[in-house]
Amino acid sequence: MPILTYRDALNDALREEMERDPDVFLMGEEVAEYDGAYKVSRGLLEEFGDKRIVDTPITELGFTGIGVGAAMAGLRPVIEFMTFNFALLAIDQIVNSAAKISYMSGGQFRIPIVFRGPSGAALQLGSQHSQAFDSWYANVPGLKVVAPATPADAKGLLKSSIRDNNPVVFLEGEMLYNTKGEVPDGDHLVPIGRADIKREGSDVTIVCYAKTLAPALKAADTLASDSGISAEVIDLRTIRPLDTEALVASVRKTNRCVIVEEGWPFSGIGAQLVDTIQREAFDHLDAPLLRVTGADVPMPYNKKLERAAKPTPQKVIEAVKQVTYST
Amino acid sequence: MTQVHVDVGLDPARTDFYRRLLRQMLLIRRFEEKAGEAYAMGQIGGFCHLYVGQEAVAVGAMAALRDDDYITSSYREHGHALARGMPARVVMAELFGKATGCSKGKGGSMHLFDAGRNFFGGHGIVGGQIPIAAGAAFAVKYRGGDQVSLCFFGEAAVNIGSFHETLNMASLWTLPVIFLVENNRYGMGTALERASAIDDIGVRASSYGMTSEVVDGMDVLATYEATMRAIARGRRDKAPTLLDVNTYRFVGHSMSDASHGTYRTLEEVEENKKNDPIGKFCSQLLDGEILDHEEVENLDTEVIGEVEDAVAFAESSPDPDPENLFADVYHD
Numbered sequence A: 001m002p003i004l005t006y007r008d009a010l011n012d013a014l015r016e017e018m019e020r021d022p023d024v025f026l027m028g029e030e031v032a033e034y035d036g037a038y039k040v041s042r043g044l045l046e047e048f049g050d051k052r053i054v055d056t057p058i059t060e061l062g063f064t065g066i067g068v069g070a071a072m073a074g075l076r077p078v079i080e081f082m083t084f085n086f087a088l089l090a091i092d093q094i095v096n097s098a099a100k101i102s103y104m105s106g107g108q109f110r111i112p113i114v115f116r117g118p119s120g121a122a123l124q125l126g127s128q129h130s131q132a133f134d135s136w137y138a139n140v141p142g143l144k145v146v147a148p149a150t151p152a153d154a155k156g157l158l159k160s161s162i163r164d165n166n167p168v169v170f171l172e173g174e175m176l177y178n179t180k181g182e183v184p185d186g187d188h189l190v191p192i193g194r195a196d197i198k199r200e201g202s203d204v205t206i207v208c209y210a211k212t213l214a215p216a217l218k219a220a221d222t223l224a225s226d227s228g229i230s231a232e233v234i235d236l237r238t239i240r241p242l243d244t245e246a247l248v249a250s251v252r253k254t255n256r257c258v259i260v261e262e263g264w265p266f267s268g269i270g271a272q273l274v275d276t277i278q279r280e281a282f283d284h285l286d287a288p289l290l291r292v293t294g295a296d297v298p299m300p301y302n303k304k305l306e307r308a309a310k311p312t313p314q315k316v317i318e319a320v321k322q323v324t325y326s327t
Numbered sequence B: 001m002t003q004v005h006v007d008v009g010l011d012p013a014r015t016d017f018y019r020r021l022l023r024q025m026l027l028i029r030r031f032e033e034k035a036g037e038a039y040a041m042g043q044i045g046g047f048c049h050l051y052v053g054q055e056a057v058a059v060g061a062m063a064a065l066r067d068d069d070y071i072t073s074s075y076r077e078h079g080h081a082l083a084r085g086m087p088a089r090v091v092m093a094e095l096f097g098k099a100t101g102c103s104k105g106k107g108g109s110m111h112l113f114d115a116g117r118n119f120f121g122g123h124g125i126v127g128g129q130i131p132i133a134a135g136a137a138f139a140v141k142y143r144g145g146d147q148v149s150l151c152f153f154g155e156a157a158v159n160i161g162s163f164h165e166t167l168n169m170a171s172l173w174t175l176p177v178i179f180l181v182e183n184n185r186y187g188m189g190t191a192l193e194r195a196s197a198i199d200d201i202g203v204r205a206s207s208y209g210m211t212s213e214v215v216d217g218m219d220v221l222a223t224y225e226a227t228m229r230a231i232a233r234g235r236r237d238k239a240p241t242l243l244d245v246n247t248y249r250f251v252g253h254s255m256s257d258a259s260h261g262t263y264r265t266l267e268e269v270e271e272n273k274k275n276d277p278i279g280k281f282c283s284q285l286l287d288g289e290i291l292d293h294e295e296v297e298n299l300d301t302e303v304i305g306e307v308e309d310a311v312a313f314a315e316s317s318p319d320p321d322p323e324n325l326f327a328d329v330y331h332d
């Protein structure tokens, strides 16, 4: 299997889907002549031309709405946000239009559109450029929310998202783009709504997705070698619809659970998972569920403060030790 | 910006066309009157914005469209839906929240949709439909078609960001969109000049290099002609146009407020009612001996019957099955 970066895996997914379906186009700021702010769309302008790789003015609300209208008229837009921080300006069109038009029209219209771009913090970008919006979008019926952690999942899920007949919010990460991994050749599809066990274990379940897979795996390695704790790492891959079955099965097996997410704690994804798990696996729990989240503050600029605000392997290890009563 | 005055004159050869326009305006008027009554009786709930006084805009503009063109509108869209040919039954049933409504009772007065007629909806967020309309036009251009996308919105929407972002892109990318501003002079209780630093809406189009025209929206034929010119620009040159269509609503902003108050006087409303688009067009047709009194009466009787039938249909239709609460959120 070829080794690709997460960035190139996304690029392949876009290219393959655009070759496969002439209705697919990419629109956003700097996607064409600049090759993408993070180079995800490198080379696509040359290959597909400016009809299908469309540079926009800095008008998040406007081009998002244009995407929704184009989808209503039968096209399959991929809307790139330079980062999801800027999608706040477009959230009216994402929530009030894309997510609701099918329902409000009694199912007459479907909105096959992908909103994609990096979400969450990179390094020292400060408060306004470092926010995870996972729980904002996951709160909305009518949207699907996908957040792949590996190059293979990035490719397979982006392809599935483009083929999906619903609006999909596709959360990437600046810190993920350069990560490498094996990516199956050919038409590699990963279904939306299916979690993946990235490491099997028996003592505790660590739930993660996107950027938190790395600290979760690292913590699991350390726990195994230093403390003899066998952690199962389950990567949600899709946040909505949630793979409740896989999640609950894992917790029923390990009887303990730590949830790792990048976003803020209050009303975060982890809060939703705790609700699901306590209901579906109450009798199987041997310890309270714990969450490792971003700190409940706007992201600070200073390197040390920023690190203190992010989920780290160490924080995951501490949480696992608590739920396994091995402190 | 330019006030184009075209004296259309009445052509007896187009009697059927005129009759259709008059009939549609009457239908909308009678429909809205009935909707108002049904609202007062609690048969229609929520926000309900009537179109009384503005009928010539929807009817004149829509008459210029082809079946394969696209339409988007605001929450004040009953008239647009009817003028597009959506049956009064399914529109009324939607207002009543019934399963037989165009949106299966899930949309309501503000969210009428008809995919088969390219009617892209009633939108409840001021300005929300503007980029969506440009998106439909983008799809037309993408596919090399020659349809146009007609977008209705109120004059209060010219201050919102989506209006400016969309006008810029529509002009930059030469999209076949017609931005039709239904300038009824008020956004709820705020007069245009109290909200806009520049109240000549055409200036805003100019600032994006876009052609615009001021239109007498109380004149159905003038509205039709202006829309035809805009459509020609759209089909031929793929160029957008802004139409500043002057009109007036004879009723309150929504069912929950009176026709007048602090923001506008009863006298002003009464004065504008003298310019009733339906009365005016009727007189034109009678004076020009295109139709006689009896024909006009018959048309009115016909549409009253159609509206009564729509109400009866809505009343006797079932509520949506509770089992369908979760249907239509996602597609396979």
Ligand SMILES: Cc1ncc(C[n+]2csc(CCOP(=O)(O)OP(=O)(O)O)c2C)c(N)n1
Residues within 6 Å of the ligand: B076, B124, B125, B126, B127, B153, B154, B155, B156, B157, B182, B184, B186, B187, B188, B253
């Ligand atoms: C973004 C937004 N802000 C406020 C409202 C509440 N609101 C509904 S209609 C309206 C006035 C709009 O006036 P105009 O655009 O002129 O249309 P008209 O009602 O006159 O047809 C307002 C403020 C809204 N629906 N959306």
Ligand SMILES: [Mg+2]
Residues within 6 Å of the ligand: B154, B155, B156, B182, B183, B184, B185, B186, B187, B188
């Ligand atoms: Mg108005």
